[in-house]
Amino acid sequence: MLDHEEIIRLYGPWHHRTPSDAAELCNEYSGLWWIAGGWAIEAFTGKQRPHSDLDVSIPRSDVALLRQHVMSRLEVWAANKGTLWPLIGEVDEPLPSTFGNLWLRASGAEPWEYDVILMDATDSVWTYKRDTRIHRLTEDILWTRDSINYLWPEIQLLHKAPGLRPKDQADFESCLPLLESADRRWLRSAMEVAHPEHPWLNEL
Template sequence: MADVHGSWDPLSPPAVATLFAEFPPRWWLAGGYAIELAVGRRIRAHADIDALVLRPDLLSVPAVLPGWQLWAADPPGSLRRWTGRDPLPAHVHDVWCRPAPSGPWRLQIMVDETEGDHWVSRRDRRVRRPLSTLGRRTPDGLPYLAPGVQLFYKATNPRPKDEQDFRAVVPHLDRVERAWLLAALDLTFPAHPWRHRLADRR
């Protein structure tokens, strides 16, 4: 895929896991791939691939991407080189990564917030959950973001692909995950159409 910042040739989930095999902190595959890993099957094509890390661990990322170019995404849509040596400001939540200046982008790092032993949504700090519940693993060990959290991020302004992901994963949400997502939507988007579809499955 190409955009104003250049073309994408995303890594596969196993390739990302190989890169992060020596990453000491916790990390998770995110975005549409997190939904597919929760469902256990391919749902749709992907233009990029996301790995989520926690902000306190961000400075450990360059060590597993030696020689890569890292670009911080400054809202609302500009990129700037990041050396990986200094913390990024709180408003930066994405880092684009590529092995060479002339090559395509291969990976996007998403940066999330913490408070004590809790994950805190960067979009609404009232939405949180214990870090111990933030991720899941596939049978072969791939870490991925809990589907309720991923759906919460997709709920802000759902695109057709987000609706597709929602329909695919909702039958796979357990009671606890569904209740968490419903509570998060009640708090932040009380008129969201997904609320009724979640409540109907309780």
């Protein structure tokens, strides 16, 4: 996995964006969207942390809907493991399943604006991309503050677990004392299925 400095060296800088910026971008957007990543952790804990970008997230099935919404303002690129592919065809052109993110920017001369994470979610059910045995009602993966949806921390920590970067460990330690017992049990159960040798299990 490329670190943020290497991503900047290869693909250019990222503009600093906040959840409020995402809310402005998604004004009148008809699809479901939410804030994931470090900003979701910060919103839950109330503790400020560094941010390299803003992770917006949508269901994978809504790629065409988002492209239609932003096409007059931002370019959309599909991203996966160091590969970038400009989405310049028809908005309903199928996106290969190997691409897990969309990167948005105004033009090639401008910094990247938003990293949009594509999640396997329908109107009713979210499924963990690394292990389809783990799922949850879509309405139960999100919470709302100031009209902005955020990913619940137990879902975000499950996504962060495989990386185990220093910032992931810090986010885990920040969230753990604040998790409800039921949410802690859910995270432990999910990790026992998907990541059974993970060191976090000893603390959960």
